Amino acid sequence: MKYTSGLDLKYYVEWGSCSWNRLTHLALRHLLDGKDDFSQKDLLELGPRSGKMSCLFALLEASVTALDIREESLSIAEQESQKHSVADKISFKSYNGDLSILEDDSFDLYFSKSVFFAIPDHYEVLSHLQRILKPGGRAVFIENGYGNGLIHWLRKFKHRHWDYSGAHFLTEESLKPFKEIFQIDHIERTLFPPIYCICATNTKTSSPT
Numbered sequence: 001m002k003y004t005s006g007l008d009l010k011y012y013v014e015w016g017s018c019s020w021n022r023l024t025h026l027a028l029r030h031l032l033d034g035k036d037d038f039s040q041k042d043l044l045e046l047g048p049r050s051g052k053m054s055c056l057f058a059l060l061e062a063s064v065t066a067l068d069i070r071e072e073s074l075s076i077a078e079q080e081s082q083k084h085s086v087a088d089k090i091s092f093k094s095y096n097g098d099l100s101i102l103e104d105d106s107f108d109l110y111f112s113k114s115v116f117f118a119i120p121d122h123y124e125v126l127s128h129l130q131r132i133l134k135p136g137g138r139a140v141f142i143e144n145g146y147g148n149g150l151i152h153w154l155r156k157f158k159h160r161h162w163d164y165s166g167a168h169f170l171t172e173e174s175l176k177p178f179k180e181i182f183q184i185d186h187i188e189r190t191l192f193p194p195i196y197c198i199c200a201t202n203t204k205t206s207s208p209t
């Protein structure tokens, strides 16, 4: 499958408004870097949950490693990959959140959607991603923003049964580690719902020791 073949992203994006679809299109364009597919590319996704985005990357010819801290979701993700006949192109694994398990320079591309808000220490994870991604590797983070006070209140009301105590929604201030660790090529923000799409490149010249 080629990205140019009239792909309908809605299924793979799975949830959220049309803004999430639009930003995912932007993400794909950044990761593809002018190519039609991801052949010969190793892609890391954190937090795949249902695995739909991992399947999309695999359908576009990437070799995908997808790590999630919740083991329960991975059997659903496995079934999803079988449904699309891409199980042999994706390795779904559970881990404890410590990215030391991945070797330096082992991936060409990185993607996550709605995951960093659940990660307390962005510096730690981003530093690992810098180490794990090859020099020049591209990364996209599509993340829930905090938004203004009213939007945040409405969200909390809509999802009033969710536990927000451990949520770290992105703000302009919390973009700092992304900007310090990666070269930022483009940041797209939407107001409602508040989403950040951060398109970045790993400009390290060699892995830190």
Ligand SMILES: C[S@@+](CC[C@H](N)C(=O)[O-])C[C@H]1O[C@@H](n2cnc3c(N)ncnc32)[C@H](O)[C@@H]1O
Binding pocket: 013, 014, 046, 047, 048, 049, 050, 067, 068, 069, 070, 073, 097, 112, 113, 114, 115, 118, 119
């Ligand atoms: C809101 S869900 C988003 C799932 C999927 N990316 C999507 O957009 O539908 C957040 C996912 O991130 C996972 N997660 C949270 N912290 C993580 C971490 N440090 N590393 C990998 N996955 C993580 C959760 O278990 C969950 O599957």
